[in-house]
Amino acid sequence: MSSGMPCHVGSRRLVFNLLVASASPSLCHPRSSLRALYCSCSSFITAPTRWLPRRALSMMVHSRNDLFDYTSGRWLINDALRHAERRRVFNIDGLRRLAAQSVDRSPDDIFDFAKLAEGGFNRTFLITMRDGFQMVARIPYPATVPKYFAVASEVATMTLLRSSGLPIPKVYGYSPTLDNAAESEYIFMEFVRGTKLSDVWADLEEREINSVLRQLTHLESKMMSITFPAGGSLYYAQDLEKVAGGPPGVPVEDERFCVGPDTRLPLWFGRRSQLDVDRGPYDSAETALVKGAHKELSYLQQYGQPLLPFQRMRRAAYRYQEQQPSAHIENLHRYLLIAPSLVPRDPTLAQFCIRHPDLQPSNIIVSRTPDSKWQIVGLIDWQHASILPVSLLAGIPQRLQNYDDPISQLMTPLSLPENLEDLDNAEPSRAKELYHRRLVHYHYVKNTEECNKLHHAALNEPAGTLRRRLFDHASEPWEGETLALKVALIEAAENWQTLTGDDAPCPVVFDAEDVRETMKLDEVQRGKDEILEAFNNMFGLGPEGWVPTDHYEEVVARSRQIKEDGMAAAESEEERTEIATHWPFDDMDVTD
Template identity: 25%
Template sequence: MIARWIMPAARTAFRQRRFVSTPKEVFTELSDENDPKRASIFEYSWGSWLENDVVEKEKRRTEFSIKGLNDLLAQVVKPFQGSVLLPVAHNVSVLKDNVDLVKTGFSHIKQISSIHEGKHHRIYKLQLDHQEDELVLRVPYKLDSEVYTDRRIKSEAATMDFLAKKLGLNVPRVLAYSSVAENPVGIPFMLMEFKKGELLMRKWNPLTPGSVNDEKSKTELMSVISPIAEFNKKVTDLTFTHYGSLYFKEDGFEHIVDEPYVGESEESLKNRWVIGPTVEKAYYRNKDVEAAEIDKFVGPWTVEQPLKMVADLAQLELENLQKQGHDQAVPVYKKLAQVAEKLFDVESKTIPHMDALLAPRLALPDLDPMNVIVGDETWFIDFEGACIKPFLLSSYPKFVQYSGPKIFDLEADVEDYDKLDDVAKQQYEYMFYRTRNQFYWELALNETNKELLGVISPAVKLIKSAYLSALDAKTEKDYLYVENGLVELYTMWPHYESAAIVKGPNPLTFSEQELQAYETAFQDYQTELSSMPFAATGGWVPQDMFARLLEQKLLVEKNGSYTFDRDKLLQ
């Protein structure tokens, strides 16, 4: 059924927030797809890159059809047949239970506001006629393969539906989504309800002064950590039948017959979701191998093989590196593949509640105060990359994650701390704050789920550090972090074997020459990173800072890239 275009001359207002404080408002005709005034609402404006700035910004250009979006919203209110997903438009899935997000009488979008330019996607707020409730349009940047974009959007929509319907958690309802660009909007997208409030991040000050268990600083930090830990507790309470990621069964996964979890009694939830291939990003990032080859290594995995996902990640990365000719990293991933399924003795009694730690549980990689909205209620957003895996193999949320030297008391743990200069003191203070904040996360875990407390063991952290580094590896030289984890494990393996934590004799071998080469390469990489401005952000600079650096002539442009004038920096 094709909806009649009710108001072909309807005007839509744009509000574009850049790094300036006053938003710019622009009006456009809904039917005029070629209106040049629209360009600013699609262009990336939140920062610039020191290298390949034009290319990077083009990847983050989010142009879409406003008329197509308007037509889609008009179609939503029409009657369609379907149980969970409605075939409202080509390659668009609409959640039947959520069509009430568009009220009867809708004719056009009144205003589109760009409200956030994130790492992976852009967020627009939509104001519709005939209703006060607003919608969010989330558009991913063109950073990933079509296969990964397809899977992660489908999986995220299903995961949000599961969190809301099965677990009853405060998650925005998804109205519609498309995982491919061939749709009326012209770009992959998700449409969901808008939730008003302030980001919990406004309360997060990780460097707030105060010793461990200092009442004032602890209260301040725990006011952010506790609600996230409590939400994560509810997410991880339910266990599943396989490892992988959630999808709607109707979304092309009708061939999967296994129920995702045991004991569903609600008829409307039976056969609603299934567990399919993982959408954990490491399995798709920077891959040159064919999609069919990737599919050999992305699950779903049976509950009897809790460490198979580690072996598959190592093997997939190994094949990819060999195809790319990245010879230096190949031996490292061969070692990871060799040790993967022996990392833990799955029958170990040394680690308490091993069965619970290995059980398939939902893992949310973007748990962060940036993704928590505090209003009349607290709402959680952004479930991209959610996957089902052992809690034993999960990482801490990035906002409290820390793998450096642990300092719990500056005076007691740092020799002659009071005699250090201010710069050295600041470095140790930073280590202390990171240690303290991670400790508070572990404290929250102890309060919410003691059964899973085994993950705080220093042995567990060291054993899985190479695997976690492989999950986070983004650049060509990040394999050195994987190797660092393997070298530490190689050294400690005999102790862990005698404690019955790992399985069997040490499978890792390093020659003296390999160890010397690793140590030199790792130190050189650390020196390289420390000497590169904005290395931690991949060369990305916030736009207000970038503008100041250009104005002060501290940045020099050449062939579309920028370098620092070191002479001026040292003046």
Template identity: 30%
Template sequence: MALDRGWLNIAKRHYLRLLHTSEGSRAMPSHRQIDTNPLFYYTSGRWLWNEREQLEARYRRFDVPSLQQAACQAIGANKCMSFKKIGEGNYNKAYRLEMEDGQKIIAKVPHPNAGPQVHTTASEVATMEFARTVLNLPVPRVLAWSATDQNPVRAEYIMMEEASGSQLHEVWQDLPLRRKCDIIREFVDVERKLLSVSFENGVAGCEPAIVTSGPQEVIDHIESTYCIGPITRREFWEKQRSEMQFHGPWTSSAEYLKSVARREIKWINNHANPQEPSKTPWQYTNPQQKSPEAHTALLEKFLTAIPYITAKDPELVSPRLWHPDFHAGNVYIDAQGRISCIIDWQGAWATPVFIGANPPLLLDYGIDMLMKLPENFKALDDTTKDKLKYQVSQSILIHTYEETTVEKNPLMYKVMHHPHGQTLKQLEAFVGSTWDNCLFPFEECLIRVESEWRHFGTNEPCPYHFSAEEIRQHDEEAGTFNKSQELWKELQGVLTDEGYASNESFSKAVEILGDLREVGLSGLEGEDRRSFDKETRWVLDLRSH
């Protein structure tokens, strides 16, 4: 990635303050000793700030011989001959064990940040079994598991069959467009199966599943075998939220949304610390970000609007299973290009359809649709040609997806064309993290709801109001917020707003931070320059490591 002058100028105009981190949030890596055994330690990348905290959240030690023995018992093998870490994500590590007789097994061990203990693993195992046996989806068979660390392994684990085929993200770019269209049609079939079972229970509960649609023998099997809840989404359990009674059950999607807002109001009032340094010091924050009153005022506005803006269509509000990480890294295809396995069901949940269901991440809905190349294509430069070819191929894939969805999965098509559907999804995504992430986009959604209120199908007036002065201040901030988004978009694939860089992009990320530091220094003089120089010297230390 080239460090072009365009976004360096963005940094100069809008980011002089970003490197000026407060005492206590400085990104200098800690030198405290941490066990760096690659079996247990995160090795796929680095964090340029808050690294110790991030690594500790992803460190999981366990007893390797006991895990090997448990794997042997699961498949009737005598001895494990090979044990290797084959992958890791934000929340889990995966290991391949090969036995003396040639059998292979995958062991998945969750990180400490994966979610609530016991519930997270038990829910994933049940969901995988449900998806495999009830929905007939290509999911690895679970061979053994433990939802507690009170075992010889001293960790929770899931042992499963190894996924067959190749990960889709490894081959996607090289596939011909016709083959990609075939895979997109298969995605539609998977989504249709996921949405085929509707639960009468609320969004999540702690009770036997009650099913409202499907063949009677399937309904009987589900209701006698499975329970719904409690919800295991991580944001419901972070920090002191784990001690709060906001984990379900909920009787409706409206009650679910109200619960999330009330949870955050209670957490902010009881635990938010305005003096705590930002843990992501370079992420944009508006002037109200550290004001508990500003957060609760917006959350109260949202609460008043929920009864009016929640979808009314019974199908759209019905809870149905969804895989929120249905991306190319979690999908395997066989030699014929057909989906052979879907993995990582840890985050799957029974969601109100209008909130949780989304088109595949393989589709870029940010493009302008273009179904064929322009007549002057051959005369264009190579960069423009590449952009146009991408635009056309994505347009064809989106058209294929929507055409197939209309035919085979009308409920999903209804979700995609629900009025204000994207605004409602964004509200649900933002409402539970205004303090930990950013308040501005939540306020943006609420302003949009008020401005478009007459289109929500109610005769009642909007129950809240933003004054002209509040909207003026918000609009003034919009430019800075949008520039921040532009910067992070430019850095996509190199550095995230949490400071993460892969091993391959780490050097480039450090180089970029150094350039940003120089930009900041060039805009300051006197004591401000000396202070900024002192407080950002850790960037130079990163360069020297």
């Protein structure tokens, strides 16, 4: 058996069985609840890869903590590195001066300058003037990519969409370079008064959930109805002209703006930002479908080397052996063979539009109206927004979907279980959480059907979800596994006519035994992912192992104890070495 096939040796399961035993309901972290899921500064489920956007914010209104350092939490994994990545030294007086100038004020008018929030890519500050006027200053961390394009594109995106009637903060000033008095890139913008939807989401009644989602889908309809002549990301034409050697932008109807390089994070992660590859603008849906795969092929050909899977929980299935990039290269070539056939037959689903890149409750600001209804007053965090075919942008936002639940898939009217009071221990809470997830999923889809016909058509497109999976996996940075892309390719071959509407045979063919072994491996890895998710939930971990500062020592001690228990229970030196080397919550080398 090749090293890429599943390993079913019992000793390999020791560490995972240990984690399962540890992740019991009695040990669950007190923050592991529906309210915590929406109100916490971070998601409880660690992102499956190191490159995925980490946008969660920790609020610290009027904090006097160090303005240069990350002070919102700790990381169970690579704590020192994560803090170093987020340390940003800038000229405080220079930033204050530029902020005041952007709103025609004097620096002397500034009464308070305080850290407001810290996310995965940026640090924000609340600036308060003596007359009570407030504004936000935001600067990216040094590791935030793409340089220049991320700031320039977000500003243009916010400005264009605001001019189209969407509730987006007004931009007062910005710089996509370090060449300014602040010695940092920055954006100055309007401070939107209101409440993050995540702070109240878990407490809303069904009619309120329906009302908010109706507003949201109406706003999505408005933004997705704006069509563009090309794909990529949006810029001020004058900003794109300043990039030496860059591709010319494609003008849009408002001549101030143009479409330029795509800022989606997978295209720029790590050394990929150094690649001289075409990231847009895209002149067709087919071009948009293939450029991410071309980027990853270029990266692997230039920098590719054998790697252990980044997620250490998944390494046992590969016998703890490094995986060759050649397997992923082969699957990328397979994807490129079928990509031309993935263009939707319906031309309206192939047209270019824009959508919020991370539409989660913490990025939606709401406020009470005089009649006590919740109204959406702000959509924030537009970094890495891209312009793509409708068919590729479609989908229920991650924090609003409940796809894995059969009841949600049926789209039937919902009600709470009648025997709720008879359930034991934590069961009532779990039942309410599930009911809430089903409600959100149901009302998002129903309101999309009524308010956003274009998006609803894309949601109902046969095999549309499979197309988006293929596109996403082909664009993702390779991190020692090609399984997700290969599984999607196998499903494409098996559902070719549904996917393409074409009677021609699929150009990609898999051997029956290869399919059997691949799907078997996928089943094994899904089980490992569930164990990891349970462990993360137990401790309330966020992206990359984020944990609140006041729980850090407790979580470190618990992880260390479980590891020591596993090593003590190991039946051989080999098992002890595997646990010591591949423990999923120790520091690790993340060199790209």
